[in-house]
Amino acid sequence: MDQKTRDDLLKLFQDKLNEAMKFYLETCTRCGVCTEACHVYASMGQIKYIAAYRHEIVRRIYKKYFKRRGKIWPSVGEARELSEMALEELYEAVYSCTGCRRCMVYCPFGIDTQMIMSIAKLLLIGAHTEPEILTLLTDTSVEKGKSLELFKKGFLTGIKNLEKEVVKKWKIEAGETAIPVDVDGADLLYVALAGAVPAAAIFNAAGENWTLSFFEAVNFGAFVGDPTKTKLILDRIVDEAKRLKVKEVCICECGTAFRVMKQLSGKQPFEVSSITEVHARYLREGRIKVDKSKFREPITYHDPCQIARNGGIIDEPRYILNCLSDDFREMSPEPKYNWCCGGGGGLVALGEDNLDFRMKSAKVKADQAQETGAKILTTACENCHTQLIDLNSHYEMGVEVKFLSSMVADALMQ
Amino acid sequence: MWALHDTFLLPTVRRHNPIFWVFLMLFHISFLLLITGHLELIGDFRIFQIAQHEVFLGKGFVGLILSISLLFFLFRRFVSPNRDLSVPEDYYLLILLFLTVFFGSQMDWARRWYDYGNLPIVEYREYLSSLLYLKPHLSSDLTSSGHSFMLVLHVFFANLFLMFFPFSQVMHSFLSLPMNKLRRG
Ligand code: HEM
Ligand code: SF4
Numbered sequence: 318m319d320q321k322t323r324d325d326l327l328k329l330f331q332d333k334l335n336e337a338m339k340f341y342l343e344t345c346t347r348c349g350v351c352t353e354a355c356h357v358y359a360s361m362g363q364i365k366y367i368a369a370y371r372h373e374i375v376r377r378i379y380k381k382y383f384k385r386r387g388k389i390w391p392s393v394g395e396a397r398e399l400s401e402m403a404l405e406e407l408y409e410a411v412y413s414c415t416g417c418r419r420c421m422v423y424c425p426f427g428i429d430t431q432m433i434m435s436i437a438k439l440l441l442i443g444a445h446t447e448p449e450i451l452t453l454l455t456d457t458s459v460e461k462g463k464s465l466e467l468f469k470k471g472f473l474t475g476i477k478n479l480e481k482e483v484v485k486k487w488k489i490e491a492g493e494t495a496i497p498v499d500v501d502g503a504d505l506l507y508v509a510l511a512g513a514v515p516a517a518a519i520f521n522a523a524g525e526n527w528t529l530s531f532f533e534a535v536n537f538g539a540f541v542g543d544p545t546k547t548k549l550i551l552d553r554i555v556d557e558a559k560r561l562k563v564k565e566v567c568i569c570e571c572g573t574a575f576r577v578m579k580q581l582s583g584k585q586p587f588e589v590s591s592i593t594e595v596h597a598r599y600l601r602e603g604r605i606k607v608d609k610s611k612f613r614e615p616i617t618y619h620d621p622c623q624i625a626r627n628g629g630i631i632d633e634p635r636y637i638l639n640c641l642s643d644d645f646r647e648m649s650p651e652p653k654y655n656w657c658c659g660g661g662g663g664l665v666a667l668g669e670d671n672l673d674f675r676m677k678s679a680k681v682k683a684d685q686a687q688e689t690g691a692k693i694l695t696t697a698c699e700n701c702h703t704q705l706i707d708l709n710s711h712y713e714m715g716v717e718v719k720f721l722s723s724m725v726a727d728a729l730m731q
Numbered sequence: 732m733w734a735l736h737d738t739f740l741l742p743t744v745r746r747h748n749p750i751f752w753v754f755l756m757l758f759h760i761s762f763l764l765l766i767t768g769h770l771e772l773i774g775d776f777r778i779f780q781i782a783q784h785e786v787f788l789g790k791g792f793v794g795l796i797l798s799i800s801l802l803f804f805l806f807r808r809f810v811s812p813n814r815d816l817s818v819p820e821d822y823y824l825l826i827l828l829f830l831t832v833f834f835g836s837q838m839d840w841a842r843r844w845y846d847y848g849n850l851p852i853v854e855y856r857e858y859l860s861s862l863l864y865l866k867p868h869l870s871s872d873l874t875s876s877g878h879s880f881m882l883v884l885h886v887f888f889a890n891l892f893l894m895f896f897p898f899s900q901v902m903h904s905f906l907s908l909p910m911n912k913l914r915r916g
C-alpha cells in the first residue's frame with residue numbers, strides 16, 4: 318500500500334474519532350467477558366469472532382497512528398501497520414459481525430462493537446475493498462431518489478396492481494383507495510419494502526388517514542457503512558414526511574431502517590414508529606380486532622436486534638401475540654440477550670456468497686428457536702425473515718416463518 | 732443512577748462470569764482501601780486525615796487479597812481464549828502491580844514476623860515530600876530499618892506503575908463512568 322492511500326485512509330479514520338469512539342477504543346481491558354456474547358463465536362468457536370478481538374484489529378491501527386505509545390513502543394500494545402493484510406483482517410472482522418450489539422450488554426463498560434466496526438467499514442470503502450454488491454445496491458437506491466419523476470410512473474402502476482390484491486382479499490368498500498399515495502396532510506406516512514399489501518389492509522381496517530412513501534425503507538448505505546449515502550437515503554424520507562406534513566412516520570418491518578430513522582433523523586416535527594408499535598396501538602385502542610382461532614399452533618417470536626435490543630420495542634410484539642394466540646412461547650434467554658439471527662449488518666444482502674457462513678454462525682439461533690417447540694416462528698424484520706427462512710431449511714427446523722404484520726392481517730376480523 | 736450501579740457493581744460481569752466478578756470486587760475494594768492507606772503518607776494535607784488510620788489498613792490482608800487476585804487475573808490470561816485477546820501491555824501491568832503490591836505487603840509481614848517495631852511513618856513522609864519538592868532525600872533511619880530492600884523495590888515498582896498508568900488500559904478507572912452513562916443514554 319502506498320503512502321498516499323494510507324494517508325487518505327487515516328484521514329477517514331480520524332474523522333470517525335469523536336469523544337465516544339475514543340473512549341470505546343481506550344477503555345477495553347481485554348477482560349474477555351464478551352467472549353460468550355457473540356453468536357458467531359458461540360456457534361463456531363473461533364477466536365477471531367470474539368467481540369474484543371474484532372476491536373483489537375481496529376485498535377491496533379489506532380494505537381499505531383494516533384497514540385504516542387504506539388510509536389515509541391509498538392509491541393507493548395501490539396500496534397500494527399495499516400497494510401493490505403490489515404485490510405483483509407478488517408474485512409473478516411466486520412463482515413462477520415452483524416452489529417447486533419449483544420456484546421455491548423455483556424461488557425462492563427458497554428463498549429459498542431458496532432460503532433468500532435463502523436471505522437472498519439469506512440476504511441474498507443476508502444480502500445475500495447468493501448463488498449461490491451452493497452455499494453451497488455446503495456447507489457441504485459440513491460439514483461432512484463434522484464430521478465423521482467422517472468420512476469414515479471412505474472411505481473404508481475405497481476401500486477395499482479397491488480391494490481387489486483388488497484381489494485380481492487380484504488373486501489373494502491367501494492370508493493375508497495386501497496393504497497393512498499402522496500396524500501397531503503395525511504396523519505401517517507408508511508415507509509414500506511417491496512410489498513405493502515398486508516400493511517395496507519390493516520391501516521384501512523383501522524381507518525387510518527395514511528399515505529404510502531415513494532421510497533423503500535431499507536438503507537443499504539447503513540449496511541455498507543457509508544455515512545454520506547446513509548444520510549441521503551434517510552433524508553429523502555424525512556423530506557417527504559415534511560412535505561406532506563404527516564404527524565407520524567411508520568417504518569415497515571426493517572430493523573436497520575427503523576433504527577436509522579429513529580436515531581439518526583434528529584429532531585423532527587413527526588414521530589417515528591415501527592409497524593409493530595402501530596399495530597399494538599390499534600389493538601389496544603380497539604381500532605382493529607383479530608381472530609384468535611386463526612393460528613392454533615404454538616408461536617414464538619424472534620426479536621430483531623435493531624428493533625428490540627437497540628430500538629427498545631419489546632413489549633409491543635408480545636401484546637400483539639397474546640391477542641393472536643393462547644400459546645405464545647418466549648425464547649430463552651430473554652429479549653435483551655436474544656441471539657441475533659445472524660443476518661444483520663448487510664450479511665443477508667450479500668446473498669449466496671456467504672450463505673455457508675450465515676448458516677454456520679447462526680447455529681445458536683436455530684437451537685434457541687427449536688427449544689421453544691413452536692411451530693410458527695414470527696419476526697418483524699425483513700432481514701431476519703430471510704435469514705430465518707434460510708435457517709429453517711438448512712437446519713430442517715420444520716417451522717413456518719412468518720411476518721408478525723402478515724399474521725395480524727390474516728387474522729383481521731372484518 | 733443506573734450508570735453508577737453499572738460502574739461500581741459490574742452486573743454484567745456478575746451475570747456472565749461470577750468467579751471473575753468476586754475477584755474483581757475484592758481487588759477493586761482492596762485497591763480503594765490501599766489508596767486510603769497510602770494517604771497517611773501524605774500527612775501534610777489535613778483533609779485526608781479526617782479518620783485516623785494506619786498505613787496498613789486491614790493488617791496486611793489487603794495486600795494479600797490484592798496479590799491473590801492479581802495472580803488470578805494473570806493466570807486467567809494464560810488460558811485461551813483470553814490469552815489470544817491479551818496484548819503484552821496487559822501482562823506487564825499485572826506483573827508490575829503484583830510486584831508492587833507483593834513487596835508492599837511483605838514490608839508489613841516482615842515487620843510483624845521479625846518484630847521490627849513500628850514503621851517510621853514520619854520518615855516516609857519526609858521522603859515523599861522531598862520528592863515532591865524535587866529534592867530526593869532519604870533519611871538514614873529508613874535505609875537502616877532492616878527491610879529497606881523491600882521498600883526500595885516497592886517504591887521502584889510503584890513509580891514504574893504510576894508512569895505507565897496514564898498510557899495503559901487502567902485508564903478504564905476514569906472512563907468507566909462516562910462510558911456506562913453513554914450506554915444508559
Ligand atoms: C470505577 C469503575 C471501575 C470499573 C468498572 C473497573 C472494572 C474493571 C474490570 C472489568 C477489570 C478487569 C480487567 C482485567 O481482568 O484485565 C478491571 C481490572 C483492573 N482495574 Fe478496574 N475498574 C474500575 C476502577 C478502577 C480503579 C479506580 C483502579 C485503580 C487505579 C482500577 C485498577 C484496575 C487494575 C489495575 C486492573 C487490572 C488490570 C489488568 O487486568 O490488566 N480499576 N477493572
Ligand atoms: S455486535 Fe453482535 S455480531 Fe458483532 S461482535 Fe457483537 S455480538 Fe458479535
Ligand code: SF4
Pocket residue numbers: 344345346347348349350351352368369423424425426427428
Ligand atoms: S467485555 Fe468489554 S472490556 Fe471486556 S474484553 Fe470485551 S469489549 Fe473489552
